[in-house]
Amino acid sequence: MEKQPSLATDLKGSIYFFSNKSILNQFSWILVEGGVLKKGGRMELTRKEMREAELALTKILNNPMDVKLSYRMIKIANQFSTEINSIEKKRLALIDSYGEEEFIGEGDKKKSTGRRRVTPKNTEVFAKEYEEILNEKIEINIAKIPMEVLSTIKLSPVELLSIEKFVEEPLSS
Numbered sequence: 001m002e003k004q005p006s007l008a009t010d011l012k013g014s015i016y017f018f019s020n021k022s023i024l025n026q027f028s029w030i031l032v033e034g035g036v037l038k039k040g041g042r043m044e045l046t047r048k049e050m051r052e053a054e055l056a057l058t059k060i061l062n063n064p065m066d067v068k069l070s071y072r073m074i075k076i077a078n079q080f081s082t083e084i085n086s087i088e089k090k091r092l093a094l095i096d097s098y099g100e101e102e103f104i105g106e107g108d109k110k111k112s113t114g115r116r117r118v119t120p121k122n123t124e125v126f127a128k129e130y131e132e133i134l135n136e137k138i139e140i141n142i143a144k145i146p147m148e149v150l151s152t153i154k155l156s157p158v159e160l161l162s163i164e165k166f167v168e169e170p171l172s173s
Contacts, residue, residue, distance in 0.1 A: 042141050045165060048134035050083050053166060056159035060145070063153050073149065076166070079142050090133050098122035144168035 061077055099116035118126045145167050150160075160167075 042139050043165070044137055044139050046134065047083065047087050047136050047138060049162075049165065050080060050138075051087060051134060052162045054080065054084055056155060056163045057166075059155065059159065060149060060153055060163075065149055065152070069146065069149050072143065073145070076142055076145060079140050083138060083140065087133065091130060094118075094126055094129055094133075098126040142166065 057077065057080055061073055065073070095116050095118055099118045099122070102113045102115045102117050103110050104113055105111050145163065147168055150167065155163075
């Protein structure tokens with residue numbers, strides 16, 4: 001059976017054909033000025049930086065934009081989602097380790113809420129271990145958010161600061 005070529009498009013609608021889909025999956029290409037292709041970069045950051053950027057990214061994702069930009073933002077969001085889920089799993093594991101099951105009611109009417117809470121005696125050690133998780137450095141391969149996506153979205157300076165590392169600087173004229 002002959003393999004069909006895979007195709008990819010960039011933000012300006014140019015089409016690229018790849019004879020091997022696995023080659024295509026290894027690259028996240030973005031088009032820059034003059035039609036020059038530039039590979040999406042590997043970025044080193046802490047899990048805390050990703051966690052802080054989560055709300056601003058969600059705000060951006062909830063705004064209408066061109067389909068091509070929406071698709072690119074989905075790719076960025078998927079990268080974030082993987083790491084955010086990893087952080088959340090580790091946080092929940094810490095809660096399991098340092099927490100107790102939460103109950104409501106008294107005596108015979110006491111029922112589990114199905115949740116766990118970190119006990120006051122374990123709060124300090126939980127916070128310390130969670131901070132260590134957040135300070136771990138990670139590397140992601142991500143194409144930065146185009147400045148044109150942000151031009152129609154209202155972000156506070158704090159929100160913009162939280163995503164500054166993920167924003168593609170505008171090309172100089």
